[in-house]
Amino acid sequence: MSITASFRHFLLVGRPADGAVRLDKVRDARIDVLRGLALMIIFINHMPGNVVAAYMPHNYGFSDAADIFVLLAGVSATLAYGGLIEQRRLAVAALKLSGRLWTLYIAHIAVFILVCGVVATAVTQTQNPLFIETINIQPFFRDTVEALIGALTLTYQPSYLDILPLYIVLLALFPAIYAGVRVSPLLTLIGSLTIWRAALAFELNLPNAGAGWFFNPFAWQVVFTIGVIIGRGALVGINVPRLRWLDVAAVAFIALAWWAKTSTGNPTGIAALNDWFDSVQLGSDKTNLAWSRLLHIGALTWLAIRWLPAGTAMVKSTIGRAFACAGQNSLHVFCVGIVLSIIGQIVLAETSFASGVQLLICAGGVTFLTGLGIFLSWYRIITNRGASAEPSAGRGAALPRPSFSSR
Amino acid sequence: MSAAADARCRADAAKSPFQPSLPAARKALQETGGLTVVALGSSTTAGAGASAEDRSYPAVLEAELRRRLPGAEIKVLNKGVGGQSAYDMLLRMEADVVAEKPAVVVWQTAITEAIRDIGEEKLSKILRKGIGIARTGGADIILMDLPWLSREGRYPHYDDYRAVMRKTAQEQGVPLFPRYAMMKGWSNSRQFTSEELVGMDGLHLVDAGFRCLALRLADGIVGGIGNVRIDAAGGRARPTN
Numbered sequence: 001m002s003i004t005a006s007f008r009h010f011l012l013v014g015r016p017a018d019g020a021v022r023l024d025k026v027r028d029a030r031i032d033v034l035r036g037l038a039l040m041i042i043f044i045n046h047m048p049g050n051v052v053a054a055y056m057p058h059n060y061g062f063s064d065a066a067d068i069f070v071l072l073a074g075v076s077a078t079l080a081y082g083g084l085i086e087q088r089r090l091a092v093a094a095l096k097l098s099g100r101l102w103t104l105y106i107a108h109i110a111v112f113i114l115v116c117g118v119v120a121t122a123v124t125q126t127q128n129p130l131f132i133e134t135i136n137i138q139p140f141f142r143d144t145v146e147a148l149i150g151a152l153t154l155t156y157q158p159s160y161l162d163i164l165p166l167y168i169v170l171l172a173l174f175p176a177i178y179a180g181v182r183v184s185p186l187l188t189l190i191g192s193l194t195i196w197r198a199a200l201a202f203e204l205n206l207p208n209a210g211a212g213w214f215f216n217p218f219a220w221q222v223v224f225t226i227g228v229i230i231g232r233g234a235l236v237g238i239n240v241p242r243l244r245w246l247d248v249a250a251v252a253f254i255a256l257a258w259w260a261k262t263s264t265g266n267p268t269g270i271a272a273l274n275d276w277f278d279s280v281q282l283g284s285d286k287t288n289l290a291w292s293r294l295l296h297i298g299a300l301t302w303l304a305i306r307w308l309p310a311g312t313a314m315v316k317s318t319i320g321r322a323f324a325c326a327g328q329n330s331l332h333v334f335c336v337g338i339v340l341s342i343i344g345q346i347v348l349a350e351t352s353f354a355s356g357v358q359l360l361i362c363a364g365g366v367t368f369l370t371g372l373g374i375f376l377s378w379y380r381i382i383t384n385r386g387a388s389a390e391p392s393a394g395r396g397a398a399l400p401r402p403s404f405s406s407r
Numbered sequence: 408m409s410a411a412a413d414a415r416c417r418a419d420a421a422k423s424p425f426q427p428s429l430p431a432a433r434k435a436l437q438e439t440g441g442l443t444v445v446a447l448g449s450s451t452t453a454g455a456g457a458s459a460e461d462r463s464y465p466a467v468l469e470a471e472l473r474r475r476l477p478g479a480e481i482k483v484l485n486k487g488v489g490g491q492s493a494y495d496m497l498l499r500m501e502a503d504v505v506a507e508k509p510a511v512v513v514w515q516t517a518i519t520e521a522i523r524d525i526g527e528e529k530l531s532k533i534l535r536k537g538i539g540i541a542r543t544g545g546a547d548i549i550l551m552d553l554p555w556l557s558r559e560g561r562y563p564h565y566d567d568y569r570a571v572m573r574k575t576a577q578e579q580g581v582p583l584f585p586r587y588a589m590m591k592g593w594s595n596s597r598q599f600t601s602e603e604l605v606g607m608d609g610l611h612l613v614d615a616g617f618r619c620l621a622l623r624l625a626d627g628i629v630g631g632i633g634n635v636r637i638d639a640a641g642g643r644a645r646p647t648n
Contacts, residue, residue: 048522048523048524048525049522049523049524049562127557127558128556128558128561129456130518130522130556130561130562132450132455133449133450133455133489133490133518133519133522134490134519134522135490136450136489136490138450138455138456138489139455139489142455142456142457158490159490203502209489211488211491211499264528278532278536281529281532282494282497282529282532282533282536283494285498287498349522349561349562350561352560352561352562352563353524353561353562353563
């Protein structure tokens with residue numbers, strides 16, 4: 001059977017054409033490298049107004065690092081927990097998943113407290129009330145009890161503290177999405193898109209102090225689901241067909257996005273397109289996702305799967321290895337990155353956005369965050385070396401971890 | 408609140424005049440005896456820093472308009488969401504503003520854009536689009552200027568963004584509520600403690616600042632409506648100054 005037919009078969013029924021789920025040991029460094037890269041971009045973008053942020057991908061395309069982050073979260077959740085579901089039982093995977101959800105929740109609360117403390121310190125030291133405005137942290141000072149309850153129930157999310165709650169909800173939905181993808185990736189995707197469009201039509205969102213979640217889970221589950229489908233494909237060893245026309249279409253769409261984002265006004269002169277150019281230049285709807293966003297991340301994903309070298313090729317270079325280390329420790333790097341970027345915002349304002357300071361903060365932050373990733377990877381190797389001597393580290397430890405270091 | 412405390416809100420009024428013309432508000436009062444104001448904005452509108460819900464500027468504005476337009480059915484809807492940018496508000500302009508069929512829209516915005524330095528042309532476009540949508544129901548729009556900051560050097564482009572707001576308001580024929588000039592005046596008048604005015608340490612309450620904001624806005628709105636006879640709601644009163 002040709003690759004195309006086998007790919008089609010997978011899309012319809014979620015397994016290879018020969019029916020055997022082989023569970024390939026997936027070691028794809030692309031995931032870690034891209035995730036690490038996305039984390040660095042998120043860090044830079046979380047200090048708006050800095051000169052480096054003006055060159056980040058959202059200025060040249062409809063999607064940005066958040067889309068990549070959520071998509072890769074879907075991929076790696078599938079490689080970790082999907083593999084576990086196949087090898088062991090659902091109950092074991094569910095237990096492990098619950099443990100992970102708890103960790104994410106605690107991490108979110110910890111970041112929340114740290115950020116409140118950082119901002120409170122900054123405001124009392126600098127007398128600049130705008131720090132509260134930019135991070136939307138006033139509810140915490142106005143009614144601490146209510147805000148604390150809101151933080152614990154994820155119904156109060158200050159700016160920048162909205163990605164982890166989304167991740168928690170999506171990961172909690174993972175077993176259901178994965179079950180769907182096992183039966184049929186195509187039907188699951190259609191269902192996922194339907195939920196998104198329906199939520200849009202009925203204005204569904206989870207509550208967040210005064211408005212909805214900045215990342216509407218009803219919308220963003222689409223990106224996560226696409227990640228789960230890709231992860232499932234990798235898990236059962238599906239190859240994507242060489243669709244030249246799709247390559248061309250993807251490149252054309254990315255070029256169109258680049259052109260639309262970097263021109264001023266409507267360069268075509270076609271009056272009917274005025275509104276479209278305006279709307280994409282002003283921003284794309286991040287809360288509810290937008291077709292332009294979804295197509296853009298879809299095009300990037302297709303090209304990454306087709307043309308970025310699989311296996312360990314991307315970690316041959318030092319910089320690739322450094323990003324991969326950050327990507328492997330994404331939760332830690334992300335959380336530290338949030339706190340650092342908010343400290344960075346404060347320093348930038350206090351130094352009147354002096355360009356030297358801007359570059360220093362960006363470079364220093366990225367260095368620190370990759371250093372943290374490298375340290376944590378090293379730390380795990382060191383501590384695991386001792387643990388592997390213990391007799392209990394038998395079957396359970398042999399999970400196919402989606403990283404180049406699992407060899 | 409004592410009259411003396413309120414008087415200081417107007418102490419420097421000549422230097423920050425706000426005399427909008429509000430034909431839609433006048434028409435609504437004449438024809439229906441009611442006036443719906445939508446206060447669209449970020450944390451200043453939501454009431455960040457106020458000690459209680461009824462101390463936010465839209466709540467004070469509602470109470471003040473009711474007092475000064477007796478007999479009229481006054482509603483001031485608080486559509487403030489903390490931390491939102493002008494673009495975020497543009498996205499909810501239909502649902503939160505147009506759907507409420509207001510006669511007056513007070514749009515407090517652009518602080519996030521100024522701090523993030525998103526580009527002056529971009530802000531101008533967002534404001535134009537927002538005003539365009541808000542107007543579809545025929546409402547009078549009032550754009551609120553950025554707040555005065557005790558130290559502006561932190562944000563080198565702050566004044567450029569204020570200029571964008573001023574210019575856009577002018578081009579669109581929309582009155583600009585001179586919040587910046589007013590706050591600066593209050594600060595110079597030395598009749599306020601710094602905590603009272605903007606909560607200088609940021610964590611204290613800013614009730615006094617919100618109250619002054621609402622009073623000056625009410626002055627402008629009542630003045631902009633002019634003398635009308637309010638019948639429909641049963642009252643026979645005239646607006647008082």
